[in-house]
Amino acid sequence: MQRYFVSKNNIATDGHIIITGDDARHIQKVMRMRPSDRMICADNSGNAYQCVIEACGDDQVHAYVQNKLTADPELPIYVAIAQGMPKSDKFDTIVQKGTECGASLFIPFQAERSIAIWKEEKKDKKLLRLKKIGKEAAEQSHRLYIPEIVNPMGLDQLIAFSASFPFRIVAFEETAKSGEQAVLPELLGKMHRGERLLAVIGPEGGLTLEEAQKLKDHGFALCGLGPRILRTETAAVYLLSAISYHFELQQVR
Amino acid sequence: MQRYFVSKNNIATDGHIIITGDDARHIQKVMRMRPSDRMICADNSGNAYQCVIEACGDDQVHAYVQNKLTADPELPIYVAIAQGMPKSDKFDTIVQKGTECGASLFIPFQAERSIAIWKEEKKDKKLLRLKKIGKEAAEQSHRLYIPEIVNPMGLDQLIAFSASFPFRIVAFEETAKSGEQAVLPELLGKMHRGERLLAVIGPEGGLTLEEAQKLKDHGFALCGLGPRILRTETAAVYLLSAISYHFELQQVR
Numbered sequence: 001m002q003r004y005f006v007s008k009n010n011i012a013t014d015g016h017i018i019i020t021g022d023d024a025r026h027i028q029k030v031m032r033m034r035p036s037d038r039m040i041c042a043d044n045s046g047n048a049y050q051c052v053i054e055a056c057g058d059d060q061v062h063a064y065v066q067n068k069l070t071a072d073p074e075l076p077i078y079v080a081i082a083q084g085m086p087k088s089d090k091f092d093t094i095v096q097k098g099t100e101c102g103a104s105l106f107i108p109f110q111a112e113r114s115i116a117i118w119k120e121e122k123k124d125k126k127l128l129r130l131k132k133i134g135k136e137a138a139e140q141s142h143r144l145y146i147p148e149i150v151n152p153m154g155l156d157q158l159i160a161f162s163a164s165f166p167f168r169i170v171a172f173e174e175t176a177k178s179g180e181q182a183v184l185p186e187l188l189g190k191m192h193r194g195e196r197l198l199a200v201i202g203p204e205g206g207l208t209l210e211e212a213q214k215l216k217d218h219g220f221a222l223c224g225l226g227p228r229i230l231r232t233e234t235a236a237v238y239l240l241s242a243i244s245y246h247f248e249l250q251q252v253r
Numbered sequence: 254m255q256r257y258f259v260s261k262n263n264i265a266t267d268g269h270i271i272i273t274g275d276d277a278r279h280i281q282k283v284m285r286m287r288p289s290d291r292m293i294c295a296d297n298s299g300n301a302y303q304c305v306i307e308a309c310g311d312d313q314v315h316a317y318v319q320n321k322l323t324a325d326p327e328l329p330i331y332v333a334i335a336q337g338m339p340k341s342d343k344f345d346t347i348v349q350k351g352t353e354c355g356a357s358l359f360i361p362f363q364a365e366r367s368i369a370i371w372k373e374e375k376k377d378k379k380l381l382r383l384k385k386i387g388k389e390a391a392e393q394s395h396r397l398y399i400p401e402i403v404n405p406m407g408l409d410q411l412i413a414f415s416a417s418f419p420f421r422i423v424a425f426e427e428t429a430k431s432g433e434q435a436v437l438p439e440l441l442g443k444m445h446r447g448e449r450l451l452a453v454i455g456p457e458g459g460l461t462l463e464e465a466q467k468l469k470d471h472g473f474a475l476c477g478l479g480p481r482i483l484r485t486e487t488a489a490v491y492l493l494s495a496i497s498y499h500f501e502l503q504q505v506r
Contacts, residue, residue: 072480073480097484097487097490100481100483100484100487101479101481101487140484141482141484142480142482184498185502185503224502226354226498226502227395227501228353228497229353229395230354231350231353231394234354234490237487237490237491237494238354238497241498242494242497244481244495245479248434248480249434249495250438
């Protein structure tokens, strides 16, 4: 069933929902939905409802809540991906696939070897685009929350920002090459539901030794993501899949 | 260091290597390598060597083996991905990322809901293209083997083919929605190094109930890949990452 995120302000306590903007147009023009058709609305605050359309207007769709959904498709831990800025449109892929796999926050990280630099005048447009991709991927994958995407950060800013994360890792190719594999499962084994993990992933050329060392000095654990060399746009999906497997598949046993 | 796959026939027992074709041109024209430059050559039979270039000719590069590499970046189990044929160029992405993540075999699977159909006259060209993508991804990710890509199969052919796989699973969205999560870790827990797993993944619209039931009747376990709905091109990467986490990261402890 088609899903939409609706501002909490547009969901009344009596269950009446107003959908506006692009989504209202999408419901009517693309999905060609009509009164009595059903859809799912999520409020980006942890709730999702099965709804029935009451009326379609020019720029608005009115619906009412039929029942609240009980499924919780969110990862048990909060995962932030600090992604070394990659080339071309790879960040689009990373946000789309990373959202599907459960990431809660993306931080574009201006690494030493990042070739792409977001020009100031294009930054807002790029962020808007990534946020839209995140919202659509959250709808498609049945998430309850749209991931946040913040302004790009340099290394020092990222380290300052990381203070609110009790668990911090760096996916470091050189660590992987040296055969280190146990850090990630050991760290996940220490984490509990609701805790926060920040993961730094390098750009195409990887992180420099200096960047990795500085992050290590600030409490980041260097870890490998298996013995194969992953492209930068594959690393976040690998990590999030491993986290899902650990917390959602293995621990239900 | 740059890596190339070289036919075993072109690696003499005295360590002399001849590289021909596209790779010889790539070494000279793209990488601009010259005698005494080093590279890695893998024989697609489990061996990789650090080599030194001796001489560059028109269509050939001659090199000699300096030492054999000992790293083994192959997944401990053999994983075949039977991928429901997806739309547009998504199969390219699946082969590229799936190879990075360790898959050994890709089977294009003509599912009931597959919209794309490979026309007979284009089939060979498409297979060649996927094989090239697989080879390049294997080089980039430091694999020892190039994944195999076979001709498209229908459901009955796939079931007959699956007889050589003692472990068989189907990633089924309806199973995931019903909250089933334990099948995959239970199955991986039973597998040992070198054993063979065949995983069926549906196309964009998913598998039909009839397809899933028929596979189940033939010994395939239906399994969920976490509580979020993954796009068809994300499912193989999720699965392979979970397998890597299980066998390569957790079991080294």
